[in-house]
Amino acid sequence: MMYLKSSYSIRDKYLRRDMLPTIFCPGCGIGSVLQFTLRAIDDLGLSQDEIVWVSGIGCSSRVPGYVNFDGLHTTHGRALAFATGIKLANPDLKIIAFMGDGDSAAIGGNHLIHAIRRNLDVTAIIINNFTYGMTGGQVAPTTLKGLRGTTAPYGQFENPFDIAQLAVTAGANYAARWTVFNYLQGINSIKKALQKEGFTLVEFLSPCPVSFGRRNRMKTAPELIRWYQKITVPLAKAKKMKPEELEGKVVIGEFADRDRPGLVREYREYIKRAKKMMGWEQ
Amino acid sequence: MRYPFPVGRSDFIQGDEAVARAAILAGCRFYAGYPITPASEIFEAMALYMPLVDGVSIQMEDEIGSIAAVIGASWAGAKAMTATSGPGFSLMQENLGYAVMTETPIVVVNMMRGGPSTGQPTFPAQGDLMQAIWGTHGDHMLIVLSPSTVQEAFDLTIRAFNLAEKYRTPVVILGDAELAHMRERVYIPNPDEIEVVERKLPANEDEAKLPFGDPHGDGVPPMPIFGRGYRTYVTGLTHDESGHPRTVEPEVQQKLIGRIFRKILDHKDEIISYETFELDDAEIAIVSTGIVSRSAIRAVKMLRERGVRAGLLKLSTVWPFDFEVIEELAEQVRKIYVPEMNLGQLYHLVREGANGKAEVELIAKIGGEVHTPMEIMERVVG
Numbered sequence: 001m002m003y004l005k006s007s008y009s010i011r012d013k014y015l016r017r018d019m020l021p022t023i024f025c026p027g028c029g030i031g032s033v034l035q036f037t038l039r040a041i042d043d044l045g046l047s048q049d050e051i052v053w054v055s056g057i058g059c060s061s062r063v064p065g066y067v068n069f070d071g072l073h074t075t076h077g078r079a080l081a082f083a084t085g086i087k088l089a090n091p092d093l094k095i096i097a098f099m100g101d102g103d104s105a106a107i108g109g110n111h112l113i114h115a116i117r118r119n120l121d122v123t124a125i126i127i128n129n130f131t132y133g134m135t136g137g138q139v140a141p142t143t144l145k146g147l148r149g150t151t152a153p154y155g156q157f158e159n160p161f162d163i164a165q166l167a168v169t170a171g172a173n174y175a176a177r178w179t180v181f182n183y184l185q186g187i188n189s190i191k192k193a194l195q196k197e198g199f200t201l202v203e204f205l206s207p208c209p210v211s212f213g214r215r216n217r218m219k220t221a222p223e224l225i226r227w228y229q230k231i232t233v234p235l236a237k238a239k240k241m242k243p244e245e246l247e248g249k250v251v252i253g254e255f256a257d258r259d260r261p262g263l264v265r266e267y268r269e270y271i272k273r274a275k276k277m278m279g280w281e282q
Numbered sequence: 283m284r285y286p287f288p289v290g291r292s293d294f295i296q297g298d299e300a301v302a303r304a305a306i307l308a309g310c311r312f313y314a315g316y317p318i319t320p321a322s323e324i325f326e327a328m329a330l331y332m333p334l335v336d337g338v339s340i341q342m343e344d345e346i347g348s349i350a351a352v353i354g355a356s357w358a359g360a361k362a363m364t365a366t367s368g369p370g371f372s373l374m375q376e377n378l379g380y381a382v383m384t385e386t387p388i389v390v391v392n393m394m395r396g397g398p399s400t401g402q403p404t405f406p407a408q409g410d411l412m413q414a415i416w417g418t419h420g421d422h423m424l425i426v427l428s429p430s431t432v433q434e435a436f437d438l439t440i441r442a443f444n445l446a447e448k449y450r451t452p453v454v455i456l457g458d459a460e461l462a463h464m465r466e467r468v469y470i471p472n473p474d475e476i477e478v479v480e481r482k483l484p485a486n487e488d489e490a491k492l493p494f495g496d497p498h499g500d501g502v503p504p505m506p507i508f509g510r511g512y513r514t515y516v517t518g519l520t521h522d523e524s525g526h527p528r529t530v531e532p533e534v535q536q537k538l539i540g541r542i543f544r545k546i547l548d549h550k551d552e553i554i555s556y557e558t559f560e561l562d563d564a565e566i567a568i569v570s571t572g573i574v575s576r577s578a579i580r581a582v583k584m585l586r587e588r589g590v591r592a593g594l595l596k597l598s599t600v601w602p603f604d605f606e607v608i609e610e611l612a613e614q615v616r617k618i619y620v621p622e623m624n625l626g627q628l629y630h631l632v633r634e635g636a637n638g639k640a641e642v643e644l645i646a647k648i649g650g651e652v653h654t655p656m657e658i659m660e661r662v663v664g
Binding site: 064083 | 286314334338342348352353355356359362380509513514516
């Protein structure tokens with residue numbers, strides 16, 4: 001029922017009116033993912049004063065500026081490293097890291113891997129639009145082979161990263177991937193992610209018609225959404241497919257849902273162990 | 283409160299260890315680092331002590347992540363520090379600028395070693411002096427302190443935290459490999475003997491709404507830290523007083539950067555500290571900072587024994603730089619010598635300060651050995 005709340009009421013409750021309009025281009029998917037995230041927060045009844053939004057640099061990273069929460073808009077790729085400090089210094093705060101694919105998987109790739117390895121208690125929302133939107137459509141580490149960007153004008157020749165699978169392998173407690181078209185699954189995944197301890201990640205394939213679609217014969221968001229429908233395969237179906245059939249496809253669904261102890265809990269135990277070992281406490 | 287090391291008495295410890303103990307006594311409860319010679323012992327001491335005082339010590343994946351975590355922790359309300367040496371300090375430069383721009387109190391220790399690049403990991407140098415001042419891009423202002431003894435490493439670390447908190451700014455401590463690993467007698471005071479400064483928090487809603495304003499007229503805005511319901515937005519983009527990005531209005535950038543300079547420079551008399559030795563009647567002055575000052579003191583004594591009226595100005599604060607004190611000195615003395623463990627960095631600042639009123643001569647030395655007193659003396663007597 002909560003999903004039926006009007007977008008206006010979500011906007012009025014959570015956005016900083018004085019920061020609008022956003023910088024996002026027509027057809028951009030970031031606003032949709034922002035809406036999913038705010039609806040998840042609203043549905044869970046989380047307090048605006050106990051959540052900190054952290055981001056790096058790029059279109060997606062401008063989001064913390066539009067929401068009426070504490071927010072740290074940091075340097076390119078470093079959101080999760082900043083988040084590590086915030087979370088460990090004040091574990092009562094819940095942290096949402098809102099990042100793009102270039103920000104999280106290229107320049108921030110090392111921080112992503114290690115934040116997940118530590119099982120840092122953070123929910124990462126990753127906008128994957130296969131491109132560097134803000135700087136004008138360069139290829140990203142997620143760009144599928146053959147797709148064009150201004151720095152690979154003849155088509156990407158490198159292999160792409162699979163961010164959600166990377167999260168599974170590095171040890172995330174929760175990892176899912178959807179497209180912005182998967183409205184309900186997206187909100188539900190974010191809700192799950194926000195309720196779990198440890199590292200949780202929800203990746204969204206999100207249209208960037210202006211910087212990405214335009215260079216790949218998909219000038220509008222609907223064209224990109226239709227393309228997503230063509231290239232995505234639900235996890236259950238993918239399990240029955242051969243590797244060669246999955247070539248060039250992107251699997252969507254929930255890839256990990258487990259409950260390993262998060263970094264905060266591990267560090268609290270570590271403090272107890274230290275005091276015991278030094279004979280300060282029994 | 284129980285401390286994991288003895289307080290109220292002297293101890294015989296390394297410079298690195300002194301920095302760690304001072305940080306804890308200054309209230310530091312968050313440390314993030316990455317191993318590097320010769321600063322690793324700071325991290326190892328923090329790793330040992332922090333859990334015992336309910337603080338955090340965490341090994342990050344690199345120095346970029348270390349300083350990032352430290353800035354994050356500061357916005358979550360903790361006093362926070364990281365320590366490194368040349369290669370790591372280079373990696374930290376971007377986020378050091380972020381700390382300047384977002385006015386985040388943090389302490390960054392650089393135990394200098396020979397460079398550039400990997401250079402001489404175990405040998406001291408003073409080659410990062412200009413980098414500490416100007417390493418990050420763009421116009422910026424921060425504070426750089428430089429100790430010459432293990433006791434000073436302790437005292438200046440406490441001072442670094444106090445200055446960082448008071449002026450909402452990053453503070454860099456420039457030590458070196460010699461000081462980092464040298465053991466000396468240090469007095470570790472009782473907590474009640476130490477003056478500890480805490481950052482200004484917003485006194486009311488109006489102040490909290492202007493995290494980058496100047497409600498008190500001192501250029502230092504109260505810091506609305508996270509989790510208190512202030513809903514603060516912090517960005518490295520040029521921002522107005524409320525924190526909103528305003529990147530295309532020249533006057534917003536002028537006002538913001540102007541205030542960041544002003545909040546330090548208007549208080550430079552309080553921030554700058556130096557010591558003088560035999561300077562009252564001197565006609566020859568030595569100006570030095572850090573580890574070289576130890577040889578310089580001895581050189582002054584040796585020169586005095588030979589009838590040369592020499593004196594020393596030992597700078598504990600490298601930046602902001604006291605150009606006026608140097609000019610006054612230049613009016614008094616015939617010649618100023620600047621011994622430093624690089625090919626000329628402090629020298630340029632001193633020459634600017636002297637303003638042509640006295641000759642300034644560089645006594646440069648690289649390679650990883652501190653100047654001997656004899657080397658300094660011989661240059662002075664010719």
